[in-house]
Amino acid sequence: MQDLQLYQQLLGLDEPWYVTGVRLNVKAQEVEVTVAVRDQLWGCPQCGCRMHVHQWENRTWRHLDSCQFKTLIRADVPVVLCPEHGSQTVAVPWAEKYGRxxxxxxxxxxxxxxxxxxxxxxxxxxxxxxxxxxxxxxxxxxxxxxxxxxxxxxxxxxxxxxxxxxxxxxxxxxxxxxxxxxxxxxxxxxxxxxxxxxxxxxxxxxxxxxxxxxxxxxxxxxxxxxxxxxxxxxxxxHDPYHLGQMLSEAVDKVRRGEHRVLMETGDERLAGTKYVWLYGWENLPEAHRERFDELRGQKLKTSRAWAIKEMFRDFWASQTAEEGKEFFRRWYGWAIRSRLGPVKQVARSFKAHLGNILTYFTHRITNAALEGLNNRIAGLVKxxxxxxxxxxxxxxxxxxxxxxxxxxxx
Ligand SMILES: [Zn+2]
Structure with missing residues (x-):
């Protein structure tokens, strides 16, 4: 009797449902709890119309383990035959419809x-x-x-x-x-x-x-x-995250082109510097700083492209769309005169979409957080x-x- 009450409590069962038996199968490491109902009159799950039980459907559910023993609940569930909705199995309080x-x-x-x-x-x-x-x-x-x-x-x-x-x-x-x-x-x-x-x-x-x-x-x-x-x-x-990414790609294209040319004369200055140019100035890791300063001091196309990318970051600090527009006009002039193909191409693309870049100053929205999610999605794929x-x-x-x-x- 004791374990009947115990499981009645554990399952949180209320009238009209009650536990009729608990059987332990040590070999199968299973506990089987049988549950029954007292009521003979049930509402149709669709319309609530009350009627006599038409038949019983024997069902089994997996429940939380009892001390490592797989615990199963078995019950005969009432099925009513509604004149309007046909044969309907009533809901049990411990599981969702059709749930196992x-x-x-x-x-x-x-x-x-x-x-x-x-x-x-x-x-x-x-x-x-x-x-x-x-x-x-x-x-x-x-x-x-x-x-x-x-x-x-x-x-x-x-x-x-x-x-x-x-x-x-x-x-x-x-x-x-x-x-x-x-x-x-x-x-x-x-x-x-x-x-x-x-x-x-x-x-x-x-x-x-x-x-x-x-x-x-x-x-x-x-x-x-x-x-x-x-x-x-x-x-x-068109948000800061993606625009920054486009500029970084342009810097890298300039670097690759310049590196190729330098290598023709055995000049290895740009070898292995891909990531050095992707950092913003303030985020540059200490380990790269010395090399970076040295490279910056030389008249490289790559360092010019990098400077144009860095300058664009101030665009986002504009207070209003008007201010942003004025900043863009100056930046665009500089970028377009840079004689750096990839940079000019990105600048033209920005200009063509400027209307939906300036909307940033109204909404202040960026996809940076979505990129964070993207990394977690990549983790799921992996x-x-x-x-x-x-x-x-x-x-x-x-x-x-x-x-x-x-x-x-x-
Ligand atoms: Zn009905």
Missing amino acids: FTKLFERLAIDVLRECSVSAACGLLRISWDEADGIKQRAVARGRLRKQAHPVRRLGVDEKSAGRGQNYVTVVARLEPGQAATVEYVGDGRKQEALDGYWQQVSAEHRAGVEAVAMDMWEPYFNSTVANVPEAAGKIV KAFGYRNRERFKTDILFHLGGLDLYPSQ
Whole structure:
């Protein structure tokens, strides 16, 4: 009698459900708890209409272990036959509909899956890979459903390579100030449809409420946002992170070209300096400083390109769009007269998109946090040894980085 009451308590069972038996199978290392109901009258899960039990469905759920013993709950669950909704199995308080685990077990499994790899979690929880996958899928579906009601005002869009080759996904992240960035959506590829897919699942009201969208100068994303967000032109921001990246790439192109030319005369000055030029002045590691100062003192194209990149950082310190525009005019003149092909090319590109660069001074949004998420996504890819299954990859991103409420409701 004692263990019946104990399990009644552990399962948090209330009338009309009660524990009828507890059986310990030492050989199988299992505890089997049988649960029954007293009531003969049940409401249809669809309409609430009360009726007699039509038949019983025997079901089993995995519950939290009892002292390392796998614990199973077995019950005959009432099925009603509703004149309107047909045969309906009633809900049990300890599990979700169709679930094969109790809510408490799923909760634990979610916690474990968030902390370790799937294979480690399977080992700890003694569940199969498919079961772990199912728990994740259900958790994400639950979380997304709960999230739909909340508008996202500030977001960032970026592409991410998903494993091998030109296999891209489009990642949309929520970038609210003072809050951790979360992944809102993962779309296939990086064409316009990839981002359209996000906008289509957002209500018209919430789309109109979007205040700012940070992105690089990738046209399909721009077009998708213009097509889906009212007055998007004033909301799209080509953000500091991506512009800085473009300039760094230009500096590196100049360096590679110059290095090639220098090497023709056996001049190895630029060998192994790639990373030296990527740092901002104040972040330059001590180990590089001496070499860098020496290089800076020589009249190298690379150091000129670097100086133009560094100067552009002050652009972001402008107080207003007007001030930014004036700064840009001066910087652009300098860059365009630099006689450095890659730098001129980037400067022209900035000029062509200036309207959506100056929007920064209204919205002050940057994709830097989304890049942080991207690194964590790369970590997921690595942990899963590259994803062959695209849907699984998307689920995993949302499971780990979606900021979703994943637990079954109590
Ligand atoms: Zn009904």
